[in-house]
Amino acid sequence: MAKQRDHNQEQIDAFAQACRNAGLRLTHQRLEIYRELAAATDHPSAEVLHQRLRRRIPTLSLDTVYRTLATFARHGLINRVETVESQSRFEAKGMRHHHLICSRCREIIDFQWPAIDATALPEEIAPWGRIDTRNVVVYGICRTCLE
Incomplete structure (x- = not known):
């Protein structure tokens, strides 16, 4: 369990550095959106991420989640999983797959x-x-x- 926590913190630290390198402010909302996405194994949509995050951040809007994911994808911080369905799905960058x-x-x-x-x-x-x-x-x- 401690090994997983260390890996997760390393991933968050790398993300924070990538944001700084891209000139993006690392706000609480951005960090929580990334943290939730990095913990996900199901390639969630923006709507699913929003539902999960609303428990911790009740004031978080769906529009903020959409804009944040678009910003992260544009800067290469996350991957948009291309599917034939109309709803985009997302994942944190990781091992090539x-x-x-x-x-x-x-x-x-x-x-x-x-x-x-x-x-x-x-x-x-x-x-x-x-x-x-x-x-x-x-x-x-x-x-x-x-x-």
Whole structure:
């Protein structure tokens, strides 16, 4: 448990430094939004984060959560998980990974795929410009939904 707490504090400290580097003020609300997102394992939407945070910060508006997440994503502090649904989902940056999404229940699972990460991209896209990230999103139906 202490090891997890140390890791969480290291992640928060790295986030605080990244905010300073990006010229962003580290307000109480921003810190709590990031802290909640970093603790989440379910890739929550802004609405879900807002519901969770309202217990601790009753005055927090949904608009503030949306704007904060957009700011964090724009500065590369968090990832917006691309899905086919209209509602964006978010995660704190962490180890390189890809996503498996259930088309029925919308559960998102992280997985690692080192072979894809190491594979060279096709040469015909080289003239396009600079590739910053690559992400595989796999859609299917999870075991729970199949049963």
